Amino acid sequence: MQLKYDQLNSFTRIFHADPTHNSMQDLAQYIGAHRQELMQQIHENGIVLFRGFQVEQPEQFNQLIEQYFQFQPWNAFNPNMPGWVASWLRKYSERILGAGDYRRYIDRNTVQLGPVENSVQGPHVEGGVRSERSRYIALFCQEPSTYLAETGFNNLEHIWENLPKHLQEKYLGAWNHFSYVSARKISVFDRLLLKKSPFSLEMRQDKKAKLTLQRCPLVIHHPDTKKRVIQPWAFANNTNPFAHRAAKDCFLNRGEIEIDSTADGMQLTWEIYNHQGQQIEWTDEEKQQFFNAMYQDALLLQWQKGDVAIVDNIKIAHWRMNGEQGNRKLIQIQANMFNADEHYAA
Incomplete structure (x- = not known):
């Protein structure tokens, strides 16, 4: 079986189901027969999307990702705990940190993403607050929103190439430093949990x-294309106003865009340091340029029921747009552990 495809944009290829061969098993057989070619397409493009297939349940999605794409689910937050334990622990940790986009774990590896708000998230790679993160993310639209609520995507290779030379020189070789101040006094039980964090x-x-995390590189070499990619994780309180302004300037005719509540509710600071451990001055003007570049020429993907997408989580930044939640159910699996330190660009 061959599938027709087209380019939605420069980094997104859509494969369309044949109406006479559009079952979940048809898609599974296609992936199984063309896996290596599809992986190459993911690395070259950034996103591969399958549309028009009758994928209806998270269990089917899980089977496509684990059995046919042969991905290894890997999530820095959930080291193979039962779904209900991971959901409880995430909610508990969000109370310590002050905010979060509460997401519900369906099982050990599959999560239903948090609800839509009247805000636009900051651009990020999944898990980008740490060096150890997922190489890929897989997304499944079980139910789309009734209005807007797209997922925004952009190509981090292109963003890096188009940054002004003086900013490239500043960011190349820099390290991200992320630190939180807890939202409440820390109890004995909190300390016990944090010891394992x-x-x-x-x-x-x-x-x-x-609460301080180990440093992680701001710029790395993509493991397959070898091009430089900048790696954002924009949920920090000190960068949130700049992401908010960039979103309002870039995404028009969407009603009032509020400031992101997750970043606004956490006392998280994002700073950059050089290799010798000295802090690099990051001016307000440079932060604004950073987020303007992240949102410019982005793809806003309007999900359709049954869509399955594979995203190169090193090459492509993503974020949730504003809109109406309705019955929207967007399911995610993170896969294949990746260590950004091993690809540090200096």
Whole structure:
């Protein structure tokens, strides 16, 4: 079986189902027969989307990703815990940090993404707050929104290539430093949980904690194309106003766009340092240029029921747009552990 395809844009290829061969099993057989070619398309484009197939349940989606694409589910937040434990732990950690886009784990590896708001998320690669992150993300639209609520995507290779030379020189070789201040006083039970987390903990006089993550590279080499890619994770309080302004300037005729509540509710600071551990000045003007570049010429993907997409999580940044939640159900699997430190670009 061959599928017709077209380019939605420069980094998104859509494969369309034949109306007479559009079952989940038809798609599974196609993926199984063309896996290597499809993987090459993912790396060259960034996103591969299958549309028009009768994929209806998360279990079918899971089978496509694990059995036919042969991906290994990997999630930095959930080291193979039962879904209900991961959901509880995520909600608990969000209370410590002050906010979150509460997502429900359907099972160990499959998660239903958080609800739509009247805001536009900051651009990010999934798990980009740490060096260890997922190489790919797979997305399945079980139910689309009734109005807007697209997912925004952009090509981080192109963004890097189009940055002004003086900003490339500033960012190349830089390291991201992310640190939180807890939203509440830290209890004994909190400390026990945080001991098993990637945070280093420093208690403050007010009994809140400063929670710091190990540094991770701002710019890396893509493992397949070898091109440089910048790696954002824009949920920080100190960068949120610049992401908000860029979203309002870039995405027009969408009603009032509010500031992202997750980044606004967390005392998370995003700073950049050089290799010697000295902080690099990151001016307000440079932050604004950064987010303007992230949103410019983005793809806003309007999901259709049954859509299955594979996204190169190193090459492509994504974010949730504003709109109406309705019965929207967007399901995600993160797959194949990737260590950004091994691809550090200097």
